[in-house]
Amino acid sequence: MGDGYHVLVSEHRRGPVRSEAARVAILDATARLFESRGYDHLTMEGIAAEAHVGKQTIYRWWPSKGALVADCLLEGLLFRQGFSPADTGDLRADLTAWLRGILGFVDREGGDTMVHSLIAAAGDHPSVGARLSEQLGANSLLHARFEAAVAAGQLSPDRPLDELGDALVGAVVLRALSRTPSDAAAAGRLVDAVLG
C-alpha cells in the first residue's frame, strides 16, 4: 500500500525493476509543486522537469495528474496537517475547537488554496475526495470521537455517525467553495446546527 498507483504483482519479468528513486522523486516534485503553485498550475511537464525525470516515466506508472496527487496524499506528502478532535469529555466544546482549527486553516493564507486544490483534484480523481475528508479527520478520528460521545451518553446512539461527520466537513467544504470567510462564532454555530 502506498507503493504508487500500479501495485507490482509478482509475475516475473526481464529487465530492470521499477526505479524507487524515480518514484520518490516524482511524488516529491508533485507535492512540492502542488503546495507552491496549486493544483491547476500543476503540470506533468513541470513535475518531470522538477523531478529530473522523463515524462514517459510518469505516464508509465500514473494515468493522470489526479492519480499522482492521490498518491501524494496516500504517502502523506501533502496536507501534512491533520486535524484530530480532542476528547475533553465535552463533545460540543471539542467539536467546536476542532472546527475552529479547520476553519482557521481554510481562512489563513494558503489554506483555501490548498483546499481548493484538493477539491479540484478530487474532481479529477475519485480517491482524492475520500482522502480529503479523511485528512480533515472525519472518517476515522471524528468517528471515534463520536463513538466516545455515544458511550458517554452525550450523543443519541441512533444518530448516524458517518453522516454527522459528512455534514460538518461538507459545510466546511461548502464554505471553502463559496469563499465565505468565517467569523469567530461560525464554528460554534455549525456545531449547534448539527448537535441541536
Next chain:
Amino acid sequence: MGDGYHVLVSEHRRGPVRSEAARVAILDATARLFESRGYDHLTMEGIAAEAHVGKQTIYRWWPSKGALVADCLLEGLLFRQGFSPADTGDLRADLTAWLRGILGFVDREGGDTMVHSLIAAAGDHPSVGARLSEQLGANSLLHARFEAAVAAGQLSPDRPLDELGDALVGAVVLRALSRTPSDAAAAGRLVDAVLG
C-alpha cells in the same frame, strides 16, 4: 439582474454601447456547451465559435471561464432544475424527500457531471460556489422551510438555520466529490444526523 459580469456604472462614455445580442449569444452558447460537454471540456474558443462571436468580445467582458459560468447561473441558464423542499407540515419527511431528490439527481446520469462541473467552476470563480448552494435551494427556499418549522415548533428557535442548510448541502457536495453512491436510506440518515 442579468446585467452581465460588468455592472455598468453610470459614468458616461462615448462610442458604441455593449452589444446585448453578443452578450446573450455568449451566455447561451456557454450554457449549451456546459450542459453538453461539461465544465472542463468547455473552451473559450468553442464558446466564441458557437456564439458566432470574436474571442476578444468574450475577454472584453469576462475575465475567465468561471465568471462566464457564474453569469449563466445568475441568468438561470444552467441547472434549470431547482430543488425546493415541500411543506407538508412534517419537517423531517420534507427534508428527506428534498434530499432524496437531490441525491437522485446527483447519482443519475449527467447529474454528477453537472455537480462536478459546478464544483470545478466554483474553484475558478467565487460566486459560482454561492450560486451552487443557492440553486440547491439552501439559501432561500430551505431557509424558509426551516423558519416554518421553527414557527410550527418542530425546530428549536436557537438552531442556526443557515448552518443547518450548509450542513445538508455540504454533505451532498462531499458525496459528489468522493463519488460515493447514495443508497436509498442515505437521505433519511443524513436528515437524522442533523435533526437528531
Next chain:
Amino acid sequence: MGDGYHVLVSEHRRGPVRSEAARVAILDATARLFESRGYDHLTMEGIAAEAHVGKQTIYRWWPSKGALVADCLLEGLLFRQGFSPADTGDLRADLTAWLRGILGFVDREGGDTMVHSLIAAAGDHPSVGARLSEQLGANSLLHARFEAAVAAGQLSPDRPLDELGDALVGAVVLRALSRTPSDAAAAGRLVDAVLG
C-alpha cells in the same frame, strides 16, 4: 499637392470640412511611430491612439498604411535627410562622396532600419518606391549633376542618365536588402563600376 491622399475637389458639400488638425496629427503620429518603431511595427490602432484620433478618421482619408507613409514622405516628415551630390567639377569624386554619404547612412545605427522600412512600405504602396529613390537624390538632383557632367564633357551624351542613377541607387538598395556592410572603398568601386 501634399494635401493628403484625397485631393479635395471643389464639389459643394454640406457639413464640416475636413479637419486639418486631425490630418496633421495623423501624419505626425505616423512619422513619429515610423521612425521609432519601423514600418512593420506601425499599426493603424497605434497611429490613431498616438494622434488622439478615431480610427475611422484615418480610414476615411487613407486606404492603407502604405498610403499614409507615402503622404508622410510627400510632406517631408520622414527621412528628412536628403542626399544631394555636390558639383566640384569632378564627377567621379562627387559621385563617390555622395555614395559614401548614403552608404554611411545605411550602415549607421537606424539607417538600415529606415531603408528597410521604406522598402517594406514601397511593397505596400507604389508611390513610396518612387519617393524612396527621389529622397536618395536620384531622380532630380543626381540627374542635374549628370547633365552638368555631360555639359562639361565628362560624360558621353548618349549615356542614359536615368538608368545611370537607377543603377547606383539600385546597388545601394540591394546592399541594404542583403545587409551587406560596406567597406570604405565600396563607394569608389561602385562608381568605378558604372563610370568605367
Next chain:
Amino acid sequence: MGDGYHVLVSEHRRGPVRSEAARVAILDATARLFESRGYDHLTMEGIAAEAHVGKQTIYRWWPSKGALVADCLLEGLLFRQGFSPADTGDLRADLTAWLRGILGFVDREGGDTMVHSLIAAAGDHPSVGARLSEQLGANSLLHARFEAAVAAGQLSPDRPLDELGDALVGAVVLRALSRTPSDAAAAGRLVDAVLG
C-alpha cells in the same frame, strides 16, 4: 546544404532526433503557399496546416517566416527559374538579352509578386536578400560572364565586377519596387548606362 536553419553541431544529445519528414513537409508547404499566395499572405498557421505539422515544430527550428523562406531558397524550392547570361562573345548583347529576360519576368503576371515577396522576405531575414541577387544570376553566373568579357578584352580589367552586377540587379529591383513598367528598350538603356 539543405540542413535547415539550424546547423546540427556534433555535440551529442539524448532523445529523438529532428524529424526529416517534418522538415521537408514544412519547407514544401512553405514553397507551395509562397508561390500561390505571396509572401504577405503566407502564415505560420497556414504552413503548419498545409504541412500537417504542429506550429511548435515550425517555431522549434525557425525563428520567423523570413528564415523559413530563406531556407526554401537555399533548397531551391522557390524561384526555380534561374537567369543565366549566355556567352555569344558579345557582352553587350548577352547582358541585354539577360536583362530583357529578367525585366520580362518581373513585368509578367506573377513575376512582380514574386519579386515583391522576395523583397519583403529579405526585409525579414538577412540571407534572403543575398539569395535574391544570387538567383538573379548576379553573384556567380554574371560574374563568370564578366570574367569572360575581361578575358576577351571587352571589359577593362580594373572594373569591379561584383559592383557591376549589383548595379544591374539593383536597377531591376528598384524598378520592381517602384513598379515602373519597362519598355522594350529599357534593357538596352540599362546596359548602356553601366557599360558606357
Next chain:
DNA sequence: ACCTAACCGAGACGGTACGTCGCGTCTTCCC
C-alpha cells in the same frame, strides 16, 4: 432658428493570426 448631412473621438464588433503552453505519444540512446 432649425434641420440635417458629414465630420469627429471613441471604441465594440466579428475575424485572423500570432507565439506559447501543456497534453499524451513516440523515438532515440544509455544502463
Next chain:
DNA sequence: GGGAAGACGCGACGTACCGTCTCGGTTAGGT
C-alpha cells in the same frame, strides 16, 4: 526493459490588429 531527454501532432490559450460599424457630440451649409 526501465529511464532521461525531448521531438512530435495537436488543441487551447490570451493578445494584437484588422477593417467595419455604431454611438454621442459638433459643425456647417440649406431652408
